[in-house]
Amino acid sequence: KQEVTQIPAALSVPEGENLVLNCSFTDSAIYNLQWFRQDPGKGLTSLLLIQSSQREQTSGRLNASLDKSSGRSTLYIAASQPGDSATYLCAVSGTGNQFYFGTGTSLTVIP
Amino acid sequence: SQTIHQWPATLVQPVGSPLSLECTVEGTSNPNLYWYRQAAGRGLQLLFYSVGIGQISSEVPQNLSASRPQDRQFILSSKKLLLSDSGFYLCAWSAGATQYFGPGTRLLVL
Numbered sequence: 001k002q003e004v005t006q007i008p009a010a011l012s013v014p015e016g017e018n019l020v021l022n023c024s025f026t027d028s029a030i031y032n033l034q035w036f037r038q039d040p041g042k043g044l045t046s047l048l049l050i051q052s053s054q055r056e057q058t059s060g061r062l063n064a065s066l067d068k069s070s071g072r073s074t075l076y077i078a079a080s081q082p083g084d085s086a087t088y089l090c091a092v093s094g095t096g097n098q099f100y101f102g103t104g105t106s107l108t109v110i111p
Numbered sequence: 112s113q114t115i116h117q118w119p120a121t122l123v124q125p126v127g128s129p130l131s132l133e134c135t136v137e138g139t140s141n142p143n144l145y146w147y148r149q150a151a152g153r154g155l156q157l158l159f160y161s162v163g164i165g166q167i168s169s170e171v172p173q174n175l176s177a178s179r180p181q182d183r184q185f186i187l188s189s190k191k192l193l194l195s196d197s198g199f200y201l202c203a204w205s206a207g208a209t210q211y212f213g214p215g216t217r218l219l220v221l
Binding site for chain 2: 031032034036041042043044045046049051089091093097098099100101102103104
């Protein structure tokens with residue numbers, strides 16, 4: 001069964017810093033990988049989707065990369081802002097219709 | 112555009128009482144539908160998913176059940192709630208690569 005791990009579990013950075021969140025998965029036979037943001041008590045908001053044939057996706061200050069062979073993805077956030085404070089989750093999908101989630105990284109950006 | 116609704120937003124129920132959480136999707140047809148539970152400090156656990164009306168797949172054994180009486184309606188139920196059923200329940204839909212989530216229902220079983 002696919003297992004998804006996210007490191008670190010929590011991260012605190014001063015405003016303006018660039019940061020990297022990590023996601024690893026055990027089964028490289030994935031269809032795609034998706035990064036989400038979750039604010040406290042809220043649902044998940046999709047940030048970036050990387051198809052299995054792609055290596056990276058960019059949206060504004062966010063850049064996500066995918067290395068299927070090593071089972072890793074990173075989410076790079078440039079010039080962090082206090083509004084970026086949230087929990088970030090990655091999810092992978094494979095055969096069937098299931099998505100497997102990591103436990104998330106809780107990010108705090110200090111003004 | 113597509114939207115997904117969940118209700119109620121918050122629910123407090125005594126142990127042993129029944130449960131019914133509802134999720135509806137608008138603006139799409141024949142979506143895949145999902146129920147997840149997120150316990151405090153833990154990741155999302157997939158509970159059920161459905162690829163069509165009346166088709167339910169369960170990921171983990173539990174005292175919960177799911178039903179899909181209509182194409183865009185997904186219901187999570189229990190006959191008798193346990194304390195361990197407390198958590199944040201999220202409904203999601205997909206029609207391909209991306210999942211879209213509802214606002215969630217916070218359930219507290221006392």
